[in-house]
Amino acid sequence: MVRFNKIAAACAIALAAGSASASVFTSTTPTGFDATSMGASTVGGIVVEAIGTNGARLISQLAASSLYVGFYDSGTPVGYRGNPGTIGVQSGFSSSVLSALGGGFQSFSIRFTLYDGDTGIGDFDDGQNNLLVNGLNFGDWTAVSTQETTSLGAQIGTGTNKGFRDERVDTGWFTSTDSVLLAALYGTLVATPTLTFQVQDVDPYDNFYDFTRGIDNSIINVGQGPVVTPPTGQVPEPASMALLGIGMAALGAVRRKAAK
Template sequence: MKPFIRALTFGSTTVLGLSVVAGSAHATSFTLTSPTSGGTLGNGFTPVGGIVLDLIGQNGVRVTTQLAANETFVGFFDSGTPVSSQGNPGTIGTQTGFNSSVISALGGGIKEVGVRFSLYDGDSASGDFDDSNDNTLLVNGLDFGDWSSVNAENTDNQGNTGSNGFSGGGFRNNTLDTGWFYSNDSTLLSSLYDSLVNTQQVVYQVQDVDPYDNYYDFTQGISSNLSNVGQGPSVQPSNPVPEPLTILGSLAAGSFGVALRRKYNKQQQKETAEV
């Protein structure tokens, strides 16, 4: 995308506006938009890579985090690294940092969860050897759904829209796909909240009905400048800072309002003088 600055003049006030012109690469909005009511992710999240967790508390407060791709498991789950993550279920990665202040911000519970994964050669789409409910995502040991049911989007290594579109379900063979798991099941999320209180961490695992048949590398196909990006749990502000274009629009509207008030005052003064 190529930005350029445009000067807009309102009376004696000049406002700088930012315009964006599409270049050859087109960033996808899908990977940066959570299926929760929180919607678009805040600053600092990569469009591809890592494991993004989006929690919406019972009070509507949002907590987000991203585990860097280079902190996840690599290999077959009977021989890969780290060794402590081997097994079935196999541990993809662990997000720490859920201290008491972060958990308290959720208002005593969780009402929505979104979890984003990027995976090359996931082999869980239709026709792949791990399709049809072979693989299940576990979050702190809780069932968050089948990998084959996630509609994942293909991107390039920087998170721009790829040529293979959406999978229609699953993470495809020899394709870099990114997709969201989602739940608003109150019973499931009550158990997840209790596990956060007890452990102050989130453990992501994959359970396979026929384990050890797939090689996992959650950094494969992802640009090196993105694979090491992560951030700990963060409580999002309830009143987010307006986007630059919103600020500029407010300035323009304010300037227009000032001009109208000045014109009205001058007209009033003229009418008073003529009386």
């Protein structure tokens, strides 16, 4: 009976998150892809979308229950404390995963859901916090467009805001197509197959963070390692193009001979 109740509750949450009021903004990556179609939740956790140099797409999600909550001098997990303070660590970026992306990134996007971030316009950490990914600066938390939702991902209000605001559950995407930054990030993954997400604060330890908000993780703990889908309409490699050219020339010769 207990198991049945958990399944029923999980189904209720899934239906609520997938309702017409669910946020399209939080579900859709900056490249226009519906991340929920590859298993990501509407809100919650840390969702990564990477587009490889070959056009392949990677989606991963780090479960919200594993992320940081509290002040960065007293919160949990204890090992994540400090400045920069760690939000979470995603593993699974093996050599086979990286090679499936063609040896580099065209774009890299990361979604966070945060309660009480205090980086909204006019909040006391406005313009004072940066996101670090493997020690690389991915931008200011205030500059990110966000949308407020319920804990199940139903949109509250209309439009988007700037930053992760005071006492709100806001979700937004960091994204970059900077070739230098993305090459450096790829290099860190070759060396160590994990992504470490951190907050760097100008005046640390003054702000409470809750990255565990989102889909109720006591019932549904959404998390998955990197999943890569191959590119569509792949361009043949140079060697294949050369063989195709030889074949077409030979076919032309046969046709000319038959016409005589």
